[in-house]
Amino acid sequence: MNANYENDLEMPYSELELKRWGYTHWRCLLDGTVVAVAPMSISNGRLFWNVHQDGYEDFYCYDSVELAVTSMMEFDPTTQLEPLGWHRHGSTGRRRPGGDMTKEYINK
Structure with a gap:
């Protein structure tokens, strides 16, 4: 399902x-x-x-596909540095129990 916003570029x-x-x-x-x-x-x-034909650069883990889709759809690159609601960030090892950014820690 392609989820283009008004300001998104062509896929x-x-x-x-x-x-x-x-x-x-x-x-x-x-x-x-x-x-x-x-x-x-x-x-x-x-x-x-x-995402590209050889793979991807990074990833964020969510408790469900629905949460991941919602986060992708709500992400606004003009006001946010990264998506919200994830519980693990692949490249940094950061964890956010329950997707709560106030509980963030780094898993080493």
Whole structure:
């Protein structure tokens, strides 16, 4: 499901490509960054950052696919540095129990 906002750019990949790569929802941000959601394990969802044909640059883990999709849809790159509601950030090891940013810690 392509989730374009009024200010999003045109998606550089086809729906067929994105589905073949395992993504269920996606959008292309104003700066050209492609973000996409894929289901992980039994019920968790993952929001992938800077998706391309060889993989992705980073990811955020969520308690469900629905939470990941909601976070992707609500993310506004003009006012936010990163999406909200995640419980694990892949590249930094940061954790946020229950998606709560006030409880953030780094898992080393």
